[in-house]
Amino acid sequence: MHSEPLNDRNVSEHSAYYYVDIEEYPTTGWDKFKQVVKRTFRGELFVGLWVVMREMIKFDIHTVKYPLEKLPIGPRYRAVHKLLRLWESGYERCIGCGLCEKICISDCIRMDTKIDENSRKEVTEYSINLGRCIFCGYCAEVCPELAIVHGQRYENGSEQRAHFVIKDDMLTPLDFLTSGQQAEYPGFGAITPNESVTKTPLAY
């Protein structure tokens, strides 16, 4: 669709804009009173009630029964983050490189790292301030280990405006992993599956 007709804001018969035919508003008190009486006793309310009644009796309802029922969302949808584990060993994928922290444009990721007893970098704390997160997906895109990904949980209702997700909330629980419930993120930043991918995919 071309946008040119919309850019022309001079209302005329040639443009896409036109005046809606609206009745004049009543101005005097008597006219206003007449309008109220007319609207009250015309029975328009019952038209609507009848439609509801008719559909109820037909038992053919298309409404999604949220929150009992949820629509599937697109694979590229960027909802609340998840931290994944390696399929093979069950270790955390996150190596603590800090790239997500660096790239985050709303500066809402923070992590604490230390050296663990195996001389590896251990991520002791990881948090995303969802009050500030704009769900841009940069963190998932930059992650070299495909460790932080976006999940499908979009309900962010909370008592606090700035609630956090911390590491325990995001990390795949071990029983989830063993029962095969950890989902790879198929959205932006993920790799195209091919033969070279064995079990745990890597970005390179």
Added chain:
Amino acid sequence: MNEITITIDGKQVRTQEGEYILNAARANGIFIPAICYLTRCSPTLACRICLVEADGKQVYACNAKAKMGMDINTKTPVIEEEKRAIMEVYDVNHPLECGVCDQSGECELQNYTLEIGVDKQHYSIADTHKPAQDWGLIHYDPALCIMCERCITVCKDMIGDAALSTVARGSEPLDAAFKESMPKDAYAMWNKLNKSLIAPNAGDTLDCTNCGECTAVCPVGALVSSDYQYSSNAWEHQQIPATCAHCSAGCQISYDIKHTDIANPEAKIYRVKNEWNYVSLCGAGRYGYDFQNSNVTKNPVAFDAAIKAFKKADTIAFTSTITNEEAMILQRLKEKLGLKLINNEARVFKNFLDSYSAVSGQSLYSGNLKEVHESDFVVSIGTALKTDNPNARFAMNNALSMNKGAGLYFHPINDPVIEDMSKNLTQFNHAPMMEEAALYLMLDLFGDKTAMPSITVDYLKSFHSLKTVTVEESVDEKVTETVIKKVLNEETGVEEEVSEEVTKTVKKKVSKEIEVDENRLLDLLNAPTGFAETLTKYLAKKEKFSLMVGPDLYTHPNSANCARLVALIEKYTAFNVTMIPNLANTLGVALICDLDEKAGEYTIGYNTAGDFTLSALGNGDLDMPALNQQEGTLTSIDKRVNPTNVALPFGGYTLNDVASALGVSAALSVDYTVQLPVSAGFKAVEFDTLPNHYTNAGEEVRGYVLDTLKVFCGKDENVQAFDEKDAMTTSVVYLANPVLQFTPFTARAHQLNEEGGLYASSEFMSSNGLNLGDNVRVKTPKGEIVVSVINDSKINGDITYLPTFDSKINSQALFGDYRFSNVTIEKV
């Protein structure tokens, strides 16, 4: 040295004759890649990447000296090919752990790989397993090491510990085919790299003074601080330019700060960094950074009590670990409230300076550490150099190793670290109180006797005597012999016998009696035998002379005489003199405050004991900010007023708040920077205009240098004789700190936290039957304490020392003014 003009890549560049091409290029903003070269140290030629073409010949920019009119080309196809091959070789088997590596992007390997554009790898070799090693404060991962040997170079040429060297790598030899196919320099570099690894000389652990400079110079993440390891990424830090608060060297540092953790947004110092090309840090500077007074809030009750105490007090006692501005506030308080200011250590330094000025006519000494770095004959008198001012020690070592220098070290305690600096260094472990003898010896050996006051010349003469000694000498003797030779007569073809006279030289041993000049001063100073000849050897081709004098002279009972002698040395010898102030700002305090000798009845202690104490150590009646929580200036040994900034927040009251409540008011402490006394050499400069950096040419652009003022001095150059009988020959104890410690502030840092005791050499411990941790009663004429014995492997001999950094040990009470005291030590 002459200034010359050379051309680098078509750009005319002015530089000094004999300067390395690399340094000339760097000073003029021309980029030549170099990995193994360290400014102020000797070229290693390990990386070979600084290859350039000078007048059509390939040379290494780091060790080729600039000549007049030289035409240098840094980019030719051959050189580009070499550089590319060198970088490819460095990337062979380098672990791809950049994501977790502590260098986190500050990596020279990464930078040059990208700069040169390595996108393919042509070389390979089987990798070997090289496990990481823990060396205490330092962590070494040989897998990451690229063998640039900068750590070895800095440890030897700058620090003087020489604690690191290369060992066999234990890998397969290179594929012979590479020798043909590879560029020449890249192959040579690889061949060397493939044979070696870094290892401590002492085996599994480092035996050194723990300066950590090796971790600072490491271009990759191979050598890192164990404490910092994996705790943060470099890019997250905010760098706070500052001046180290521990000793008088006033090194430029940056405090790297970041939030404490995810739950605590308050700033925390993660590490200290330095501009390692231009300034080297000691371990106290590098690891002693978290001495802040934390979790302090404004406590109005304590503040009111402080104001009351000030109104009641007649004395303020303080230490020199304060800024110039705080010193200025104290001086103003003194003027306003008529208080006495007590700071013994700064007072004796001030007296020493005054006595010096009375002869030299200058308010300040002439030298600085930069001049020591540049000299080739360095003398140190009256200071335990490695612990009083580590940077002065680095300067001396650097001068000895880089300028083919020689040195003399006068101190009662034998120091193996000093001994290992150079073969051309002699230690004089004289008896305490013989410092004047050392100064007289300087005048005797180097003084211009024609210009010196005749009384002094005569006094010096009195130490000399002629002694007849029998020496065996080998003498060349000419012996003439008649030899019969057979010579072919060419005309006749017959052999004829011809007699010929031949002169031969024969070596013959002759015993001879000669008269030698004996110098009693040398005996008094326990000079090694044959020192006179050693000195002649030392002095060959020496041009620049530096003398460093230290706190033993300031605290000396005859310190005024010592100071006059120092002034005479400066006047009548070629030496420039540098005085080592005891603490971070001793010089500043000495110049700013009028210090009193005797305390009154009610004392306010600032960072020291008093009836009411203000303290940044967290143990006082009112909390004060530590030097990493304050902005202000510190006066260094280089007579430089260096700015330092706030690295960590402080929630309490400052000295300025207290002073303001007492009527000496200013909005900020740094408002006093501009008011520092011009009459003492300070400049009226606003704090915010003070710079704090080094240029690419290595020029120090920090704060400003104090003006040396002309002081009225009479013609009186008389110095007093010293009494040989004063020499303390019985058991003595010294007041000094171990390596890594200066004040209670260093001991507060979590990496340097330790308890003090009586420090003794292994020799002393075994000869007295002492074991580590034994409690001993240390008894001096002034008092006694019971402390545990600690072994210091970095001293030799019978003299023990007590530290000042541990506030639990009141060691100063055991001493008079002088740093040495007679002592009896018994096991309890």
